[in-house]
Amino acid sequence: MLGKVFIILLIPVTIYVVYYLLNRTAKNSKTIKRVLSDQGKEILEEEVAYYRQLSGQDKQEFEMRCLKFLDTVKIEGVGVEIELKDYMMIAASAIIPIFAFKNWTYPNLTNIMVYPSQFNSTYQFEGHADRNIMGMVGEGAMNGQMILSKSALAYGFKNAGDGHNTAIHEFVHLIDKTDGTVDGIPENLLDKTGVIPFMNLIREEINKIKANKSDIDAYGMTSPAEFFAVASEYFFENPEKFKLNHPELYRSLSEIFEQS
Numbered sequence: 001m002l003g004k005v006f007i008i009l010l011i012p013v014t015i016y017v018v019y020y021l022l023n024r025t026a027k028n029s030k031t032i033k034r035v036l037s038d039q040g041k042e043i044l045e046e047e048v049a050y051y052r053q054l055s056g057q058d059k060q061e062f063e064m065r066c067l068k069f070l071d072t073v074k075i076e077g078v079g080v081e082i083e084l085k086d087y088m089m090i091a092a093s094a095i096i097p098i099f100a101f102k103n104w105t106y107p108n109l110t111n112i113m114v115y116p117s118q119f120n121s122t123y124q125f126e127g128h129a130d131r132n133i134m135g136m137v138g139e140g141a142m143n144g145q146m147i148l149s150k151s152a153l154a155y156g157f158k159n160a161g162d163g164h165n166t167a168i169h170e171f172v173h174l175i176d177k178t179d180g181t182v183d184g185i186p187e188n189l190l191d192k193t194g195v196i197p198f199m200n201l202i203r204e205e206i207n208k209i210k211a212n213k214s215d216i217d218a219y220g221m222t223s224p225a226e227f228f229a230v231a232s233e234y235f236f237e238n239p240e241k242f243k244l245n246h247p248e249l250y251r252s253l254s255e256i257f258e259q260s
């Protein structure tokens, strides 16, 4: 009797285990097989200088991370069509600053709205707006939202090396925000002992911008948060020039973003 009960119980358990194993294998092979289209790779190669300088293996990793990012964030055009090129440039901007952190996702981002150029000035958006509203990240009720201008997105990649990239700028604000505040100090990525020296570096460099003695975008004078975002744009777009002109800041940003 007990044997019969055991067999009756064993049947559904066996079915479940077999189903689970098959399902898991299917999922795994799906993950392994998934690759970025040739068209997507060509866009990265043509548009993204950071990607171009990666080794073959790192390029594959970068492509996978872009795909994962595009899976998790909804991107919609507002009065503008979004092309594959836009998707790829947005994904690249998201991955560049966090490429060293293998498991990083953006917990504070669900939606990106892409506007044709500068935003409608009557558009109500709670959050912080950048340089003639080329990009912004939402706060309060708009938490999890980002707005980018399509023209600023393209411009950021077209002029690689000029130190300006609006989309990277906005993602750096989101990274800064993961500790709760957009204040220019990414506490999650900075050693505790590094916070005060980094704040001092920011203060010194903002004074240099004010005295017209720095080539970091004057928008960085607005606040430490803006300074961190514009300095990071420059750091990722033209690391050689940044290293030459700002060796101490270069060391700090290399540590923060774990770039070698």
Ligand SMILES: [Zn+2]
Pocket (backbone or CB within 6 Å): 129, 130, 169, 173, 225, 226, 229
């Ligand atoms: Zn900003």
